[in-house]
Amino acid sequence: MxxxxxxxxxxxxxxxxxxxxxxxxxxxxxxxxxxxxxxxxxxxxxxxxxxxxxxxxxxxxxxxxxxxxxxxxxxxxxxxxxxxxxxxxxxxxxxxxxxxxxxxxxxxxxxxxxxxxxxxxxAPDTFLGAGLQTCIKLIKDGWIGTPYAANAVIMMGNAWSGTHPNFQNFLKLGGDPLMDMGPYYLTALVAMLGPVRRVTGSAQRLQEKVTVQNPRSPRFGDTVQVEAPTNVSATLDFHSGAIASLQAGKESFGYKPRLEIYGTEGNLSVPDPNFFGGPLSIPGVEGEIKIQFPNMEIKSVPLTHGYWEDSRGIGLADMAYAIRSGRKNRASGRLASHVLDISLGIFESSDSDRHVYIQSKVERPAPLPLGLKYNTLDL
Known part of the structure; x- marks a missing residue:
């Protein structure tokens, strides 16, 4: 090829x-x-x-x-x-x-x-990594029964420490917690639970202006305008019937991610969607799960797919194979547009004090096949 x-x-x-x-x-x-x-x-x-x-x-x-x-x-x-x-x-x-x-x-x-x-x-294409692809298979194969709820928490260090050379972009729309980090979690949720039909949200800025706190930053002591919400909370209603809560903020010190899926027969602790691998668990049954896939012995909850390291660009590679084979690409513009629609709907819900119904339509992206060899995506 x-x-x-x-x-x-x-x-x-x-x-x-x-x-x-x-x-x-x-x-x-x-x-x-x-x-x-x-x-x-x-x-x-x-x-x-x-x-x-x-x-x-x-x-x-x-x-x-x-x-x-x-x-x-x-x-x-x-x-x-x-x-x-x-x-x-x-x-x-x-x-x-x-x-x-x-x-x-x-x-x-x-x-x-x-x-x-x-x-x-x-992007993001982290949902094509080993961690989230394993979670998608676990849900599909019924290991937690019917998923009915989810909880996503994206608490990041404050954006005005000045450690990033373009830190001011994180205080504007697009660099705010919902538009910057939210896509990792929203894309993961859509990949696991399907598209969202309705959102309800609250968004706020705790401060109108912030001062760079890091003495090593060339902008140390500068005061910068905060243009976007830095603390967001939302409820997402999925077409599947599941309901998720989402909390996203850039007002804390440290990085505190969490994503959990709750099912009628078990709960799934999902790896950080900002990365491609990471630990996952279904409390109480880790030692019992047996997943069938080629040439691997299962003793606990495994990563069933490849690409567990930093594989940023896997969505680009998948699209290249799609171009050559004529199939749909997985990390698609339609998927990203749906995630954008959700994010904007949360802001609009906060501004209007009402539910916002999501108009965009998207199919859940096709999972990657089991037994996929590292460095190949030609399936």
């Missing part, structure tokens, strides 16, 4: 793990042909670091006829505009989350892609 050539737009911090995996883990299907950034020095540095043939401008990258997929790693505000430019240039596009900052932009991207017969993909 011929490799799919990729052009990367955005060479900031997140590009490092993408480029590492694209050139070392998924290089059986992906070939990075060029990188581009508004700061040319960043593109040149990444090209040298990962032995990429070209560091160029965005316009030059989009004009390259050999590039089939644009990997969009820009800031959230630029996601939709860059996605539209890539599609207009005849490229498939895979973007970092959030998919867009409003529904109109999201729908415009999806409509343009459909009109041109192009695929759109979007």
């Amino acid at each position: 011929n490799r799919v050539k990729v052009g990367v737009i955005g060479c900031g911090m997140i590009s490092g793990i993408y480029l590492k995996n694209c050139t070392q883990v998924f290089n059986h299907i992906l070939e990075v042909a060029a990188v581009a950034d508004l700061v040319p020095e960043l593109a040149s540095k990444r090209a040298e670091e990962f032995n990429i043939p070209a560091a160029c401008t965005v316009e030059e990258l989009l004009a390259n006829p050999e590039i089939e997929i644009v990997l969009n790693l820009t800031a959230p505000i630029a996601h939709a505009p860059i996605n539209l430019k890539a599609l207009q240039a005849g490229k498939h596009v895979y973007t970092e989350k959030p998919f867009a900052l409003n529904r109109n932009d999201a729908e415009e991207v999806l409509a343009l892609a459909e009109s041109k017969g192009l695929l759109v993909g979007c």
